[in-house]
Amino acid sequence: MKKPTPPHESNLHIPTLPGDLRVVLGKLLRRLREQGDAGDFSSSQKALIQHLEQHDSATVTGLADALGVRPQSMGATVATLEAGGVLLAAADPNDGRRKRLSLSPAFLASIQAGRAAREDWLHSAVQAKLSAAEQEQLAASVELLQRLISHEQ
Structure with missing residues (x-):
């Protein structure tokens, strides 16, 4: 098996490769999105969903900190997703005044x-x-x- 050329020795023979790769991967992603209904979510909603999928549950403040937004903005995003049945809220076992959010x-x-x-x-x-x-x-x-x-x- 041929050893890959080290990056410092690489000579990109095809000047259009980066652009071609970007276009092809974009088309592949679009085709994949067509195959399964991913829903019509904003980028902040998608980020929240991905975070909860990886971390099971979190508070609104925890989500805001993790995603780098203000708690008020996160509260609005959470309210929309809760109303749509995407999120479930339960009392935080450590602090009953707070709620922990998880994906339904x-x-x-x-x-x-x-x-x-x-x-x-x-x-x-x-x-x-x-x-x-x-x-x-x-x-x-x-x-x-x-x-x-x-x-x-």
Whole structure:
């Protein structure tokens, strides 16, 4: 197996690669979004949902601190998501004056169903469009993309 060229020795032969990669990944993301209903959420709502999915529950103040917004702004976001059945509130066991927020079981199920639909579509597309050798290339490129993601400015 050929060893990857160290970054300092890399000579980008294709000057359009960064732009091409951005466009292709954007199209792939759009296609994936079409496959599972992700809902019509604002970026702040999506950030809150992702945080709670990773951390199970939090207070409004904890969410505001974690996401870098004012508690009043977070309160408005929480109220909208609570009204839509996305969030459940329960008394904080350590401080009954506060409430802990978590994603509702129904909403979690819808997230999982959407992910499954997107993964099913992607699996089907890979099987239908790529040869076995191309599937191996794609698998190897995932590790390359992960390295790009970890690059810091």
